[in-house]
Amino acid sequence: MALRRTARHAGAGRRRARADAHRAGRRGQRAIFHRLRDALCEFGPGLELRVVPDVARRRRYLRLPARSGVSSGRNGAVRGNRNAGRACPQRRVVLADEPPLAALGLCRAGPAVTATVKAKPSLRANKHMPESTSRDIQTQYDAIVIGGGVNGCGVARDLALRGVKVLLIEKGDFAMGTSWTSSGMIHGGARYLLSDIATTKKSCTDAGYIRCIAPHLIFRIPLMMPILKRDGLKGRINLEGADALFTVYDRYQPLKGGNPHIRLTPEEARRIEPMLAENLLGAVQTDEWGIDVPRLCVINILDAVEHGATAASWTAVTGFLREGRAVTGVAYEDRVTGRRGEARAGIVVNCAGPWATRVAEMAGARVELRPAKGIHLVLDRRISNIGVIAQAVDGRQVFVIPHENVSVIGTTDDDYFGDLDDIRILEDEIEYLLRAMETVLPRIREARIVKTIAGLRPTLFEQAKYEDDLTRDHRVFDHEREDGVPGLITLAGGKLAAYRIMAEDATDLACTKLGNRERCQTHLLPLPGGKGMPDIEGLAAKYRLDPYVVKRLAARQGSRTPAVLALIDENPAFANYVCTCEPVLEAELRYAIRREFVRHAVDLIGRCRLAEGPCQGYGCIVQAATIFGQERGLSPDDVADEALLIAQSKWRWRRDILAGPHLAQEELYRLVHLAVLDPLHVLKHRKEVF
Ligand SMILES: Cc1cc2nc3c(=O)[nH]c(=O)nc-3n(C[C@H](O)[C@H](O)[C@H](O)COP(=O)(O)OP(=O)(O)OC[C@H]3O[C@@H](n4cnc5c(N)ncnc54)[C@H](O)[C@@H]3O)c2cc1C
The missing domain is CATH 3.30.9.10 (D-Amino Acid Oxidase, subunit A, domain 2)
Structure with a gap:
C-alpha cells in the first residue's frame, strides 16, 4: 500500500514537473521567437518572418508537400509478409508538422515561424567545370536518359562510352531517389538462392565488376x-x-x-x-560488400560527362515531344530557376525507378511495377x-x-x-x-x-506473391514493340548490385535502335577515382592531417584524393574540419562544389557524407552553406536559404522519430546550436568575406 502511495505521489510529482516544463517551454519558445525575429530583421530582408496560426497554413508556408489522399499511414503499408493485403490502421509518430527550421535550431513550433526561401534566379557559373544546370542543355541529342539514380547514371555512362551524344535529366540531385535509400550492399543476396538463383548469380557477377571499376568506394x-x-x-x-x-x-x-x-x-x-x-x-x-551509393551515382555521371555527356540535376521531365505516337524528345523544367525547355533525341530511356510507371504513362506507354x-x-x-x-x-x-x-x-x-x-x-x-x-x-x-x-x-x-518473394530481376521494356510507342524504352526492377549489367542491357537496346554497334566497356574501364589508392600516410604527413581523415577521404575520392588535398596548397585553412563527428575537410567540400555538379549546398550531403554522422548536421550546416556561398559568390541571404534547405532535407529524415528521448536530445542540440554556434551571428559576421 505504502509503495502504491509513493508511486501515486511520484506520478503526481511527474505530472506537476511536466506542466512546469510545458509552461517554461512555452516561455522559452516565445523568447526564442522574439530573439529570432529581432535577429532576422536586423540581418536583412531576405528572410521573411511570419506567425502562422494553424497547421494547414503552416504547411503551405513551409511548402511541405501535401499528403496524398491514400497515405501509407491510413491505408496501404501493411506490416510483414504474412499480413499482405490486409489494411491495418497505424499511428504516425508525433510532431509530423514541426517546422523544418527547428532542425537547424532556428525555431520550433509554437507560434510557427517560417522563412520563405526564394528561388535563386541564377548562381554564378562554376569557373572550374560546367554546373549541371538546364543552361547546358542543347536542343538535339542522340539519347536522353530520364532519372539520375544508379540505373540512369549507369546508362548515361555506358552510352557516352559508346560515343552516343547523351543528356541525363534528374528532377532532384543525383541518387536522390531509391538509390540513396538502399542498404548499399552489392551482394548476391543469399536468401534469393531459395527463390531466384539467377538473380544471385547475376548480382554476384556484377558486384565483381563493380569491385574492379570502383575499388575505392x-x-x-x-x-x-x-x-x-x-x-x-x-x-x-x-x-x-x-x-x-x-x-x-x-x-x-x-x-x-x-x-x-x-x-x-x-x-x-x-x-x-x-x-x-x-x-x-x-x-x-x-561477408558482403557495401558501397557508397550517392558517390557511385556521381562518379558514373562524372565519367559520362568526361566522355561528352550532358547532365542536368534539379530539372524535371514534364512531358514528351511526339510525332504521331513516336517519342521524339522531352519537355523539361529547371526546378531552381523555373526555366523551361525542350530537347530532342532519337531515343529516350526511362530510368525513373519507382516513378517509371508515371513517366511511361506520359507517353501513353505501360510499365507495371509493384x-x-x-x-x-x-x-x-x-x-x-x-x-x-x-x-x-x-x-x-x-x-x-x-x-x-x-x-x-x-x-x-x-x-x-x-x-x-x-x-x-x-x-x-x-x-x-x-x-x-x-x-x-x-x-x-x-x-x-x-x-x-x-x-x-x-x-x-507479380500477382499473388509476398513482397519478399517478388523477383529482383530487371526488365528492359521496348515500348515500340509492346505499346506501339517508338522512341521510348524503360529500364526497371533489379538491384543496385547489378546496376551495371542492367544498364548494359538497356544501352544495348538503345544502341540497336540508334544503329550504333559499339560494345559495352563499363566493366573494363575504371570509374573516376578507381585507378588505385593513394599513399595515405604520405599525404597525411604532407598536409599534416590525421591518416584516419585522409583514409576516409580516399574511400570517397580514391585516386583523385591528391587533387582534393591540393586545394590546401591554395589556402591552408581548407584543411579545417567542417564536421567533427565524422571528419569532413573543407577542401573536400570545395572540390565537390567546383567539380562535382553541386547545385545546392544540400547536394554536399551525398558528395562528401556531410551531416551524416551522429549530430546529423548540427555542427556543420551553417559552415557548409557558408563555404558554398563563398565558392559561388552568394549573398548572405542566399547562404541562409542554402542552410535552411540542408536543414529541411535533414529534417525530412528525422520528423518521424521525434518522441521521448529523441525529442529531448533534439531540443538539447537546438539550444546548444542557438547558444553556442549562434548561426545568425556567424552568417552576419561573415558578410565581409563575400
Ligand atoms: C530499403 C531498400 C534497400 C535496398 N537495398 C539494396 C541492397 O542492399 N542491394 C541492392 O542491390 N539493391 C538494394 N535495393 C534496391 C536498389 O536500391 C534499387 O534497385 C535501385 O536503387 C534502383 O535504382 P533506379 O535508378 O532504378 O531508381 P532511383 O534511384 O529511384 O532513380 C530514379 C530517379 O528518377 C528520378 N525521376 C523520377 N521522375 C523524374 C522526372 N519526371 N524527371 C526527371 N527525373 C525523374 C528520381 O528523382 C530518381 O532519382 C534496395 C532498395 C530499397 C528501397
Missing part, C-alpha cells in the same frame, strides 16, 4: 547470423539450415571476391561480438563490431551494420500505395526492426535513432 561488411537456443529443436534446424544455405552461397562468393562462410560456437561468436544475447546456440559468419517500401534506422553510435543478422517476427531477416560512426538497421519490405514523393515512416515499422534486433543484441535500445530512411524498391509486378 567499396568496403567489406562481415555479417554474423547468431542462432538462439530459445527455439529448441527448431533452433538447431535453423543453424544447420543457415550453414547449408551459406555453403551453397560460397560457390558464388568468388565471383565478387567474397570470403567463404564460417560456423562459430557461441563462445567464438561472443568473442567477436560481446554484445550478443546470452542464449546463443551458435552462429554463421559470412513498389515496395523499405526503411532503415540510423543509430547514433556503432553498437557492434560487425554486422549482425536477426530474424524478425514474421521470419524475415533484418540486420544492423556499423558504418562510419553510426549503425544502420534495415530493412522492411511492404507493398506501398501512397505518395511516391512523401514516404512517411510508421511507429510500427520502427518497432518491428527494433524488436527483431533486440533478440540478438539486447542493448540495442540504449542507442538513439538519429535518422530514418525510407525508399521504394521499383520491383517488377
